[in-house]
Amino acid sequence: MNVKSVARTSALVVxxxxxxxxxxxxxxxxxKPQDEIMSTVSAIPKSFTPGNYPDGWxxxxxxxxxxxxxxxxxxxxxxxxxxxxxxxAAFAFARLRFPLRGLWFGLMIGTLLLPSHVLIVPQFIxxxxxxxxxxxxxxxPLVLPHFLAIDAFFVFLMVQFIRGIPRExxxxxxxxxxxxxxxxxxxxxPLSRPALVTTAIFSFIWTWNDFFRQLVYLSDLSKYxxxxxxxxxxxxxxxxxxxxxxxxxxxSLLPVFLFFLAFQRLLVQGINTSGLKG
Amino acid sequence: MTLTRTSPVAASQPEAATRRGxxxxxxxxxGYVFLTPWLLGLFGITAIPMLISLYLSFTNYxxxxxxxxxxxxxxxNYRNMFTADPSYWxxxxxxxxxxxxxxxxxxxAALGVALLLNRERRGTGLFRALFYLPSLLGGSVALAIVWAxxxxxxxxxxAVLAIFGIPGRGWATSPEWxxxxxxxxxxxxxxxxxxxxxxxxxxxxxxxxxxxxVDGAGPIRQFFKITLPMLSPVIFFNLVLETIHGFxxxxxxxxxxxxxxxxxxSTLMYTLYLYIRGFGNYEMGYASxxxxxxxxxxxxxxxxxxxxxxxxxxxxxxxxR
Numbered sequence: 001m002n003v004k005s006v007a008r009t010s011a012l013v014v015x016x017x018x019x020x021x022x023x024x025x026x027x028x029x030x031x032k033p034q035d036e037i038m039s040t041v042s043a044i045p046k047s048f049t050p051g052n053y054p055d056g057w058x059x060x061x062x063x064x065x066x067x068x069x070x071x072x073x074x075x076x077x078x079x080x081x082x083x084x085x086x087x088x089a090a091f092a093f094a095r096l097r098f099p100l101r102g103l104w105f106g107l108m109i110g111t112l113l114l115p116s117h118v119l120i121v122p123q124f125i126x127x128x129x130x131x132x133x134x135x136x137x138x139x140x141p142l143v144l145p146h147f148l149a150i151d152a153f154f155v156f157l158m159v160q161f162i163r164g165i166p167r168e169x170x171x172x173x174x175x176x177x178x179x180x181x182x183x184x185x186x187x188x189x190p191l192s193r194p195a196l197v198t199t200a201i202f203s204f205i206w207t208w209n210d211f212f213r214q215l216v217y218l219s220d221l222s223k224y225x226x227x228x229x230x231x232x233x234x235x236x237x238x239x240x241x242x243x244x245x246x247x248x249x250x251x252s253l254l255p256v257f258l259f260f261l262a263f264q265r266l267l268v269q270g271i272n273t274s275g276l277k278g
Numbered sequence: 279m280t281l282t283r284t285s286p287v288a289a290s291q292p293e294a295a296t297r298r299g300x301x302x303x304x305x306x307x308x309g310y311v312f313l314t315p316w317l318l319g320l321f322g323i324t325a326i327p328m329l330i331s332l333y334l335s336f337t338n339y340x341x342x343x344x345x346x347x348x349x350x351x352x353x354x355n356y357r358n359m360f361t362a363d364p365s366y367w368x369x370x371x372x373x374x375x376x377x378x379x380x381x382x383x384x385x386x387a388a389l390g391v392a393l394l395l396n397r398e399r400r401g402t403g404l405f406r407a408l409f410y411l412p413s414l415l416g417g418s419v420a421l422a423i424v425w426a427x428x429x430x431x432x433x434x435x436x437a438v439l440a441i442f443g444i445p446g447r448g449w450a451t452s453p454e455w456x457x458x459x460x461x462x463x464x465x466x467x468x469x470x471x472x473x474x475x476x477x478x479x480x481x482x483x484x485x486x487x488x489x490x491x492v493d494g495a496g497p498i499r500q501f502f503k504i505t506l507p508m509l510s511p512v513i514f515f516n517l518v519l520e521t522i523h524g525f526x527x528x529x530x531x532x533x534x535x536x537x538x539x540x541x542x543x544s545t546l547m548y549t550l551y552l553y554i555r556g557f558g559n560y561e562m563g564y565a566s567x568x569x570x571x572x573x574x575x576x577x578x579x580x581x582x583x584x585x586x587x588x589x590x591x592x593x594x595x596x597x598x599r
Contacts, residue, residue, distance in 0.1 A: 005397075011406055012394055018414060025434055026424045043435035089316035099300070100308030108316070111324060113518075115526050115576055117549045118569045121556050122327035122334065128341065148319025155316065166490065174301075180308035209418040211529045212549070216557055226528075227419040233537060234423075242427075249420035260414055264407045267414070268473050 029247035037242045049243060053251070056244030060232050062222045066246060067229040074139050074214075074225060075207040081146035081153050082203045083196050089149045090158030095170060097189050110113045120216060127217075134219060141217045146203075154199045161195035162188060194266075203262050205256050226252045296362035335567035335581035340560040347381050348563075366568075368543035369551035373456060376547065377524035385516055388468040393505075399537040406476065408470035422463070422533035428449045429459045453542040460530050460545060471516040478512030480503070507592045514591045518583050525576055528553070548572055 021043070028043035030052055036045065057064045092098070093105050125143070127133050132140040149155055165188065171190060173183045211227045218224055224232075233245040258265065308315075335355055339348045359366045395405055415421050428434045429449035435448025449455045486504050495503065505512075531539065531547040539546030539554065552572070555563025 001359055006398075008397060012391075014407065015391060015394075016408055019409060020426055021434075022421075022428055022466070023411070023415070025428065026420075029427070041434040043434075053586060058350065059477065084317070085315040088312045088314075092309045092312035092316075096305050096309035096312065098306040098313075102311065104317070104320075106315065107320060110322070113576075114324070115522065115572065117526060117528070117552060118325065118573045119327050120552075121562050121565045121569055122331035123323060124557075125334075125341070125562065126327055133550060145319060145323050149316040149324055150323055152317045157432055168335075180305055182313075184312070205414055209415075211419050211532070212553070214341070216553070230419045230423065231533065231537075234533075245423065246427075249423050252420045253415050253418060255391075256414055256418070257411075260407075260411060264410070270408060 010223055026246060027250055030243065030250045032243060032246075034241075037246075040050070052243035052247035056241075056247040056251075059241055059244045059248075060229060061219070062229075064226075064229065064251070066222060067224055067226045068251075070139075070223060071134055071208060071225040071227075074142050075204050076144040078146045079174045079200045079203045082149075082151055083142060084153040084198050085149035086151060086158055086199060087189070087192060087196065088184075089155045090162055091188050092213050093155070094159045094162035094182055095183070095188070108152050108155055112156060116210070120212070124216060126206055133217060138220065138223050142192070142207075142213055151203075154203070157199065158192065158195045161192060165191050197263075198269070201267060203258055205259060208256055305543065329568055331422045331566040334563050335570050336371065337563045339563040339566075341562055342560055349457035351563070355564050356571070357573070358564070359567060359569050365539075365543055365546065365551065369539070369546045372525075372539075372544065372546050373525055373548040376457060376461060376527060378466070380464040381517070381524045383418045383461070384465045384468050384520060385513070387465055387486050388482060388516070389475050389509075389513070391468065392472045393480060394499075395472075395476060396479045406427065406473060410473055413467045413470040416463060416467035419529060419533055422530040424460065425463045425530065426534045429455075429462075451541060453544045456534065456541060456544045460534060463530050463594055464524065464527065471520060474512060482508045510591045511593055514583075518527055518580065521583065522576060523581075525572075570595055 024042040026225070028045055029037055032045040032052075033047055033048060033049045036047065036049075040046065089108070093101070093108070111172075123145075127141040132138075132144075154264050169182050169187050173187050178186060208276075209227065212223045214228050215231075218228055221229075221232075230245070230248060233241060233248070310596045333422075334348075336350055336352060337348045338351050338354075339345075395409075396400055420450045430451070432437075433449075435449060439446050447455070448460045450455075482505065486508070487500055490500050490504055526549055527547050528549040531545045531550045533542070535545045535550075537554075537558075539550050548568075549572075552565050555568065565570060
C-alpha cells in the first residue's frame with residue numbers, strides 16, 4: 001500500500017514538472033540576453049539580464065504601460081457589464097413568472113454553445129455602421145455586448161446560484177411589502193455575492209486573454225490591448241528582440257497569475273458548478 | 279440582510295389572497311424589465327446579426343463597397359468554397375484533425391491525472407491548482423509565443439530529444455508537425471476538464487468499490503465496471519464542451535503561423551481562415567458563408583454527440599425509476 005502511494009505521488013510530481021516546465025522556461029528565458037536565447041535552451045539564465053524588461057516596456061512606439069491601461073479598462077468595463085446584466089437576466093429566469101419564459105430560457109441555453117466566431121462578421125459590420133469601430137473610444141464593440149448579457153455562461157451560472165437561495169427569503173420579503181424589484185435589491189443582490197465574484201474573476205481572465213475580438217476591432221497602436229501589442233514584436237522586428245518579447249509575455253500573464261493565486265479555490269469551485277472553461 | 283422572518287400564517291391572510299391577480303401581472307412586467315438587457319442582446323447582437331450574415335453569405339459584400347452596391351450572387355460563395363478553394367478544404371481538414379485528435383487526448387490526460395489525484399491524500403488541493411494553471415494561461419498570445427519558441431529548431435524540446443539521441447527539427451515551422459505542436463498546446467490545458475472529472479469522481483459512492491472488491495474485482499475491472507459508467511455523464515459533458523472548444527482554436531494558430539495559417543496551410547484552423555478572408559481580404563460575403571457552414575457543422579456534431587450519448591452515458595437516477 002505504501003509503495004503504491006509513493007509511486008502515485010512520484011508520478012504526479014513528474015507530471016507536474018513536465019506541465020509547469022514551459023512556464024518556468026518562459027520566465028527564465030525572459031532574463032536571458034539575445035545570444036543566449038539563440039544558443040542555449042536551459043531554463044536558468046547564465047548571464048542574468050533583467051534589462052529585457054525595461055527594453056520590452058519601451059520597445060514599441062507606444063510604451064507597454066499604455067497597453068496595460070487599455071487592457072485594464074476593457075476588462076474592468078466587461079466585468080461591470082457582465083455582473084450587472086447577467087444577474088438581472090438570471091433573477092428573471094430563476095425567480096419570476098412571465099409569459100414565454102420557457103422559450104427565452106431555451107434560447108439562452110442555445111446560445112451557450114453558439115461559437116462566437118460565427119457572429120464576428122455581421123457584428124463588425126453592425127458596429128462599423130454605427131461608427132463604433134476605431135475613433136477615440138474603439139472599445140465599444142468589445143464592451144457593449146457584455147452590458148447586454150451576451151455571456152450566457154454567466155447567466156446560467158447565476159440562475160443555478162439563485163435557485164440555491166431559499167425561496168422563503170423571497171416570500172418573507174414579499175410579505176414585508178417588497179415588490180419583485182425590492183426582492184432583487186434586498187434579497188438576491190446581497191446574497192449573490194459569491195456568484196458575482198466568480199463572474200468577475202472569469203470575466204477578467206477571459207477578457208485579458210481574449211485576442212480574436214481585440215485583433216478585429218483595434219487598429220490604432222495607441223489603442224492596442226496587451227495581447228494585440230504582443231503580436232507586434234514578431235511583426236516588426238523578426239527575431240532580434242526575443243528577450244524583450246519574453247519579458248513582456250511574462251508581464252502580460254502576471255495579472256492572470258495573481259488572480260489565480262488569490263482566487264484559486266473560487267476558480268476551481270466555479271468550473272465545478274457550471275463547467276466554465278479557463 | 280435587514281429582513282425579519284414572518285410567520286407562515288401571514289401568507290394566508292385574506293388581504294394577500296384577494297390581491298392575487300395584480301401581483302401576478304406585476305411580476306410578469308418585472309420579468310420583462312429584468313430581461314430587457316438580455317433580450318436587447320439576443321436580438322441586437324445575436325439574432326439579427328445572424329440573419330444579416332445569412333443574407334450577406336449570398337452576396338459579394340466587402341466592407342469597402344457601400345451597402346447599396348451589394349450584389350446578390352446566389353450560392354456562388356458556397357459553390358466557390360466547396361469546389362474552387364483548396365485552402366477551404368485544408369482549413370476543414372486541419373480543424374477536424376485538431377478537434378478529433380487533440381480533444382480525446384486532452385480528456386484522457388484529464389481523466390488519468392484526475393484518477394491519480396483522487397487517491398492522493400496529501401496536497402491534493404495544491405496539485406489540483408497547479409495542474410489547472412495552464413488552462414488559465416494557455417489561451418493567451420504570450421503562451422503561444424512561448425510554444426512557438428519551445429518547439430523551434432533551437433528550442434527546448436529538441437534539447438530534450440537530443441538527450442535520447444533523437445534528431446530535432448523546427449517543429450512549429452515544419453508543415454508535417456506544426457499542427458501537432460498546436461495539439462500539444464491544447465492537451466497541455468487539460469486542467470479544466472480534470473477539475474470537473476475530480477468533482478465527478480467524488481460523487482461515485484465508495485460502497486460500490488467495496489462491494490466489487492468483496493466480489494473479487496481487481497482495480498482494472500473496477501475502473502471499467504464502476505468508474506467509467508458512473509463518470510459517463512461527466513465525460514459526456516467534457517466531451518461536448520471540449521469538442522466545440524477545439525473547433526474554435528484561433529490564437530495559437532495565428533501566433534505560431536504569424537497570421538498566415540502556414541506553413542503550407544498546415545495550421546489553417548477554420549476560424550483563422552475565416553479571419554483571413556473576412557478581415558484580411560475584406561471578403562465579408564465569403565466569410566459569412568464560411569461562418570454559416572461552421573455553425574451548421576458544429577450544430578450537427580453536437581447533435582451527433584447527443585445522439586450517441588444515449589448509448590453510453592449512464593445516469594444513475596434511471597435505475598431508481
